[in-house]
Amino acid sequence: MPLSPLPSVAEIHQRLQKIFPEGSPNRANCTWEIAAKTVFVMLYVGAVDGSENWLRPDQVTRMTDAQANETDDDKRQAWAQESIKSSKGEIPGRWYAVNTRESIRDDTIRAGFIANGVVVEREGLATTSPAPRYALTGDFAALFDPNLKGQALDHAIADWQAEHLTAGALARITMVRKGAVAGGEHVLVKFPSGETRRMAPGPSSVISKAVIEVFAPRFLKTPAVVFLSESRNKVVSRDDELASSIGLHIEAQKNLPDIVLADLGPKHPLLVFIEVVATDGPVSKERKKALNDLAKEAGFPPEHVVFATAFLDRSDSAFKKVVGSLAWGSFVWFASEPENLIQLHDGVSQTVAQLAELPGDGTVKADTS
Incomplete structure (x- = not known):
């Protein structure tokens, strides 16, 4: 059986970036140079599902x-x-x-390719067997055909993503892309009350929009926006008036929060x-x-106050940069994975029960019943 044509390692590396864009699960494991070289060697030896050729990692x-x-079939x-x-020998x-x-x-x-379903493992081998055991799936290997170029390659990658990436993974990629390209048009935010507001373009506004439109109704029973600031307009007068009406005296140069929400559903508002x-x-x-x-x-007593950081x-590099400084007793939420909420539990706070139910795995999920 003839072996498939070989792209260069550099070309494989470029294509991996497109196949697994920002936001893809385990992206780093699938897009670094060693991943490109692994794909190259798999293609080199013909380790593609259905060919009966397999790869051993030390190859x-x-x-x-x-x-x-040396790219002719006999030498390969x-x-x-x-x-x-x-x-x-060396x-x-x-x-x-x-x-x-x-x-x-x-x-x-394992952590990259198998987790994303693009490499299969040979069946029937003992765990300790030294025999080659890994191969690329056929449809994934087809994305590295050197004759597939330009729009044809883009369409093939898009078709593969639509068929093989989960709905959650696709949604995460879409959200990350929105944040990455947010620089042209204003961001229209719709409040729980039905009010709309235009925010300056930029990734912060994209995250703020997600907090108000997605986080608030998902994790609060009766959400309300008390205060929203943005880089170009630190304090909006109507927000300042509303905040002041409940006793929040916000000073733009001192204690300015990005967003203040209230949950009016519980007996004691959160x-x-x-x-x-x-x-x-x-x-x-x-x-x-x-x-x-x-x-x-x-x-507001401490038990009726919640703190969260939204990324x-x-x-994203922003999360990696500050994760070590996040406060215990606060929450972390990602716009690209809106159904999940991380609790940095400090062993004392019980306010989580008012925000959502906390299952045993330590991740808060919204009650969708």
Whole structure:
């Protein structure tokens, strides 16, 4: 059976970025250079489901630039057989050290490709068997045909994503894209009351819109927007009046929150402070104390106050940058995965029961009944 044409490692790397865009599950494991080289070696030896050819992770470490340039079928097939034999000598120019095979197996193949359903594992092999066991799925391998270019490639990738990525994964990718390109038009936000407001374009506004339109009705019984600030218009007069009416005295240069929500459903209304983070400014320990003081002055006891930080996505650099400074006793919400809520439980606070039910896995999910 003839082997398929080979794209370069660089071309595979570029295509992986398109196949797994920002927001894709386990994206880093599927798009780094070692992933591209793993796909290359799989294609090189013909390890595609249905071909009866399989890959062993250490074959990726044994590949060299010189061998990669030998692309006729006979030399590829000869190397595929030779590369699974025991080798006591050094391999000049090998791509990776011998001990890298565990990382290729665990981080790239299992955590990345198998988790996304693009690599299959050979059945019937014992766990300890040294026989090759991994292969690309046929439809995934087809995306690396060098003759597939331009719009035809884009359409093929889009068709593959629609068929193979889950609805949740596609929704997450869409939200991340919105945040990444938000720079042209104003963002129209619809409040629970039916009021609409235009916010300046930008990722912060995209997250704020998601907080008000998605988070609020999902996690609050009777949501209301008390206050909304934005970079170009720190304090909107009507919000300031509403906040003042319930005793919140917000100073633009001192204690300005991004969003203040209220849940009017419980017997004792719940006040929810939310910081929107596109680059910086989460609910830290110091920030939580300042906002708690603000709520206390308005007559809200600690048990009726909740703090949350909203991000676009958990793979976003903004989250990775500040995760170590997030305050215990607060929540974390991602616009790209709106059904989930992370609780940084401090062992004391019980306000979570008023926000949503907390299952045993530590992740809050909305009651959809």
